Amino acid sequence: MSARGVGAALLGALVLFSLVTRESTGAAVRGETGRTSARAAPLDNPSGVRPGLAPVTSAGDRAEAVRLIRRLRVAAMGPKSGYSRARFGRNWADTAGGVPYARNGCRTRDDLLARDGERVRYRKGSDCVVVAMELRDPYTGKTIRWSKKRADEVQVDHVIPLSYEWRMGARHWTAAKRARIANDPLNLMPVEGDVNEAKGGLGPARWLPPRRKIRCAYAVRFAQVALKYNLPVTRADKAVMTAQCR
Template sequence: MSVKDAIALLAGAVVVVSFLGSAKTPPATAASPLGNAGGTLPGLAPIISDGDKARARDLIQRLRVKGLGPNTGYRRTRYGENWADTASGVPYARNGCRTRDDLLARDGRDVRYRAGSRCEVVSMELEDPYTGRLIRWHKDDADEVQVDHVVPLNYGWRMGAPRWPMSKRLDFANDPLNLLPVEGDANEQKDASGPAGWLPPQRRIRCAYATRFAQVAFKYNLPVTPADKKAMLAECR
């Protein structure tokens, strides 16, 4: 190798190190929603035992039901700027990091940050709870991992959010309980559906997903449609 080539190689390595910055150690194993009421633990572990399924059904049974309301007036901005650190009543609020980065750091393994930043995630590994796929993600292909609102913002709007104060809408949109980093394609297939219209392709996670949906709805006093409640109960039998 010539001196010129060696210098070029070293310069490239410096650029890579500078871009990646520091790394975070792997997080704990994915948590069951039954032990993660605040949403600060990573991922979504299956609910398997009969006792835990009974607890999940008890929660789902407590949800109010009503028909899906109109979509009148809905825009994403009704919940504030996308991923802005402006909520005040939820974990990670006003910590100086965008909500999306908070969630990538919560659920990712081998998380790396941009040099000079304690917030901006540029690469990680994610075991997608919806498909079971291991994703080696890099910010150059940002949409490969998207952060899903378990209870979609549009769904919340149609079930009562227009009557909320802006502070509650900000919390709902940025609450880690309502947010999961997942495969982008799966998130796009889900769109604004409730559980009667869409469930994760990975069947073993469906009761956990239904439970997380119910936790969010219960926390924000949102009703669900009769069909969604029926679908959630069926997944936890």
């Protein structure tokens, strides 16, 4: 091949590489000893299989985030009567269909710890049960050195809380759809346990992550889940979410 041909081939490869800016397809990310993961911004991670939650920083991405949030339907919040965690299936069941990681033999919680953790260690003889890891908590910015002996130090947050979903219409869904949203990695984020407990069942108008630079990303993820499941949000929540990305 001539020098000109080699140059053209290299240029073509560079152009192709530059086009791969959104989520790559393929196997789900799993933790390995010594692995350091790049955090994924939510607009680049529409299925939720890439690790963490990176800030939305550029003007173009923030404008795209606002457009996404504006697509949300609004509705009044209904009562909590009849809600229980059991309405969304067994905790961290591997049986929910139609979402990433489903039926892979591992509990959903372990899948999420493996997705977001660094220097992940598994129980001897298991490639599922995570017993230790480091977590860069997106909500606080802290690095947590976690082990299963202190299980509650890291909790897996439902970005849209299950009780919020129930009050916004999930009471009318099938049990299978409720199990999907409860185990969908798009709706799940390992975070510091105390922060997760402080959030409870609150929407964005009443609770946002303490780390301000992540709030637009959090609003985008909340919107992505709501749009995927055709779930409305309250008018106040939509206004607060929009404001985080302007």
